[in-house]
Amino acid sequence: MAALHELRYSECQALLRAGILGRLAVVAPDGPHVVPVNYSVTNDAVIxxxxxxxxxxxxxxxxxxxxxxxxxxxxxxxxxxxxxRGTLAVLDDATEIARIRATWAPRPWASGSRSLLLKLPLTELSGRRLGSGWDPMSELPVPRA
Amino acid sequence: MAALHELRYSECQALLRAGILGRLAVVAPDGPHVVPVNYSVTNDAVIxxxxxxxxxxxxxxxxxxxxxxxxxxxxxxxxxxxxxRGTLAVLDDATEIARIRATWAPRPWASGSRSLLLKLPLTELSGRRLGSGWDPMSELPVPRA
Structure with missing residues (x-):
């Protein structure tokens, strides 16, 4: 067994930027749901x-x-x-949408019209790792060429 | 891109039983949290x-x-x-705790005293897969020997 260690903000950012699939928890009237989603990361938000x-x-x-x-x-x-963690917003500014579509658009694996862009600011960012003596940045979900 | 398909209850059960790490979403006063946890599955619940x-x-x-x-x-x-999904309960029946510890105790990777057992019934179980032409049971999180 190994101890849990908090990750630094910069480490959290780097790990988040290296991935393309995460899970979004939203609270419906019947309680929380956890939905796997493809995502991208802009300067200051998850999209x-x-x-x-x-x-x-x-x-x-x-x-x-x-x-x-x-x-x-x-x-x-x-x-x-x-x-x-934070308050989820709908991206409705045409300029911002155009900028994101041109640069950091998330690329969903699932088919269907996923035309609504949601934005979660990176303000409240935290992370943990199990154990020491290994480099999280060398263990990423997406294999690098 | 591929279409999302609902999994049958039996498929959801089999996939759940093949894993040992999942994510629990709980709602705190400041909103939902998603916490990675090791788990086990009894006849009728996630532990x-x-x-x-x-x-x-x-x-x-x-x-x-x-x-x-x-x-x-x-x-x-x-x-x-x-x-x-469902209502989380604390396992406080000594007989049930003894039975679970003897058979299906979750084995946490993280150190620390994880002496409290929580139980989530399998009543509300759902699942999805992306695309067809492949077997989810051949793509499990834990490599089998």
Whole structure:
């Protein structure tokens, strides 16, 4: 067993930027839901593309949510996780939408019209790792060429 | 891009039972949190061992929560996810605790006294997969020998 260590803000940012799949928790009237989503990261926010009539669109905007990304190594029984918490917003500024579509648009694996962009600021960012003696940046969810 | 398909209850159960790490979403006064946890599965519930004074112990029991497990293949850009939702309970029956410790005790990777057992019934179980033409049971988070 290994001890949990808090990650620095810069480490959380770097790990978050290295990934493309996380999980968004929104609170509906019947309690929380956790939905896997593809995401991207701009200068200051996590961006998620979703369907305008889906669960996330109905219960997310204007409410407190949590977004989580992680990676574990089952062989070594260790891993890291990063969480972003805050109020989810709908991206409705045409200039900002155009800028994001041109640069950091999330690329959903799931088909369907995911035309609604949601934005979660990176203000409340925290992360943890299990154990020491290994480099989280060398254990990323997306294999690098 | 691939379409999302609902998984059958039996498939959700099998995938859940094949894993040992998931994410529990609990709603605190300041909104939802998503916490990676090791887990085990009994006949009818997900079991999580946690610290008696931690976030999950303080805000989980007696409230609606969501537990999620998933696995993705970044190369094929597909994956599956399973979610259990319901009211979290503290396991406080000595006989049941003894039975679970003898058979299906979760084995936390994180050190510390995780003496509190939490139980989430499998009643509300759902899952989804991205795309077709592949077998979720052949893509499990824990490599099998």
């Amino acid at each position: 998620i593309a979703t369907t305008p009539d889906g669960l996330l669109a109905r219960h997310g905007p204007g409410t407190r949510v949590a977004f989580e990304a992680d990676h574990v190594d089952h062989g070594y029984e260790h891993g890291w996780s990063v969480m972003v | 999580i061992a946690t610290t008696p004074d931690g976030l999950l112990a303080r805000h989980g029991p007696g409230t609606r929560v969501a537990f999620e497990a998933d696995h993705v293949d970044h190369g094929y850009e597909h994956g599956w996810s399973v979610m259990v």
